[in-house]
Amino acid sequence: MDRTTIALQGTLAGFMAEMAKAQPAGAATSSTTPRPASLLDRLSPLPYGWDMLDDFSIDTFAKQIVGPVLTRAQAHDRKGRLLASGINFASQDYLSLACHPQIQTAAVEAIARYGVHSAGSPALMGNTTLSVELEQRLASFLGMRSCALxxxxxxxxxxxxxxxxxxxxHVVIxxxxxxxxxxxxxxxTRNVHSFAHLSVKELEENLVRIRQQDPSGGILVVxxxxxxxDADSPDLQAHQDxxxxxxxxxxxxxxxxxxxxGPTGLGAxxxxxxxxxxxxxxxxxxxTFAANGGFVACNEPGLKLAIRFGCGPHTFTNAMSPVQAAVVLKALDIVQSPEGQVRRQNLLNNALHLRQVLTGTGHTVLGLPSAVVPLVVGGIGHSRLLTRFMLAGGMLVNLVEHPAVARDASRLRLQIMADHTFEQIDQFAEVLAEATRQAVDELGRINQARPEGELLR
Ligand SMILES: Cc1ncc(COP(=O)(O)O)c(C=O)c1O
Structure with a gap:
């Protein structure tokens, strides 16, 4: 494959496959002696493959933000060079809480009181009074009996x-x-069965088949x-029924x-x-809660105990830090307050405005209004070039491509924040129009030199 094709059509998985072909596992040094595979040597050509993206200035992955997460931001590329400066649709901070003064104060106070580290597993002494309070607050917010962080x-x-x-x-997912x-x-388990996205019909077909073959096995639906x-939601009642x-x-x-x-922040x-x-x-x-971390909540308290004492990423790792717990507690205060309602409304208004501006100019956006607006932009080559011109035009965006989505349906996964303004969103649409023209021209120019059967998309 030539460099242009690899740069404009190759996916990360594809680069890996190309490299594996260049250096097959157990390659023979002579016709009789197979050479043992070296796991690290196998990967060593990968940086060169990845660098081919540089030839076209389309190495837009693994960006580094310079400064705080706000609606305006600056990013460096993977090699530390200035990539873009402008309006930020690439961070996940849906209610704009990452730089909220009350949250920053809560973090500073937690550091003063607890230091910065949990210093232990939650099965031993890694919990803090803050993390225990957070478990209780979350359980009650979710209407569940117990919660594990x-x-x-x-x-x-x-x-x-x-x-x-x-x-x-069995898992049906x-x-x-x-x-x-x-x-x-x-x-x-090896018994993993998937059903078509959102399809209640296929979910039931799977359950019927599994129950016929295995009347007593456990089944988890995910x-x-x-x-x-895709910014869409399943019929939760139908799944639970x-x-x-x-x-x-x-x-x-x-x-x-x-x-x-959702009216009180509980989503779908x-x-x-x-x-x-x-x-x-x-x-x-x-x-939304401005921190790393996650939770599992359930009405069966036995699940929390099982997690506490027998779950790798909970039991055999350090508990979330007191700073994380303090930040999430304060974020939860805001989520449950009138300010939280205003922030959710701003977020929704922004999502609706962006969707309207994009569909009004002939673009395809998927799903329903939410903090994520998936804008379908097309083939891999076109979408990589488009991303380059968006960044150059001052729009910080993330590209999602195959294998996460279909090859011809790469998308910009736009992440809206409560603090975005309509003016910023309108500016996005203007830059998109210009960047689309530039990407089409550039791909056309590259394709001019290529035979009919090898045109890039
Ligand atoms: C649906 C979903 N679940 C779980 C995760 C993992 O969460 P985190 O990135 O906070 O570890 C993500 C984030 O990438 C996600 O999108």
Missing amino acids: FPTGWGAGYGAIRTLVRATD DHLSHACLWEGARGA TESLFSM LARRYHATLLVDVAHDLGSM IETQNMVGKIDVVMGSFSK
Whole structure:
């Protein structure tokens, strides 16, 4: 494959595959002596592959923010060079709490009182009075009897599934579920069954088939309250009803709408009247609550105990730090206050405005109004060039591409904050129009030199 094709069509998974071909495991040094595979040598050409993106100035991944997370920000590229300075649609801080003065004060006070470190597993002495208070506050916010904290949201999703599911059990999972849920499922059992995104019909077909083949096995159904790649939500009541009917347990990941959506900040579980009615709710603090960390909440207190003493990413790791706990507690105060309501309304107004401006100018946005606006931009080559011109035009954006989404449906996953202004959103649309023209021209120029069958998209 030539450099241009690799840079404009190659995915990270593709680079890995190319490298593996260049240096196959166990390659023979002579016709009779196979050479043992070196795991590290196998990876050493990868930086050169990745650097090909540089030829076209499209190495826009692994950006470094310079300064605080605000609606205006500056980013360096992977190599520390200035990449973009302007309006920030690339951070996850849905209610604009990362730089909120009350939250910063809460963090400083927690440091003064506890120091910066939890210094232990929650199974030993890593809890603080702050983390215990947070567990109780979250359980009551969610209408659940108990809650366990994790130092990351990823660990909460993975750990919840690993704790619930044994090797002989089954997991039935929405196809678009987050990686932490998939990896938890695959790590827990070989019996992983996926159903088409949001399809209640396919979920039931799976449950019927599993129950026919395995009348007594445990089954966990896994979905999310708001899927961030497509900005859509499942019918939670239907999922829970089916789980009950087939003696399965439902787990819902609320990472993307807890705190940021719904009249009191409970997201789809609130708007669908499901508060306190879902078997297991897990989530992350990193989108709306201005901190790393996650939780698993349930009406069965046995789950919390099982997590406390037998869940890798909870038991065998240090507890979330007192600073994280203090930040999330203060963020929860704000989420539950009149200010939180105003912030959610601003966020929603911004999401509606952005969606309207984009659809009004002929663009495709997926899903329903929420903090995430997935803007479909097309093939990999075009979308990488478009991202380059967006960044150059002062719009900080993230590109999501294959294999996370279909090859011809790369998207800019725009993340709205409560503090964005309509003026900033209108500016985004103007830059998008110009960047689209530039990307089309540039790809056309590159394609001019290529034979018909090898045109890049
Ligand atoms: C749906 C979902 N679940 C879990 C996680 C993991 O959360 P965190 O990044 O806070 O560890 C994420 C974030 O990437 C997510 O989008």
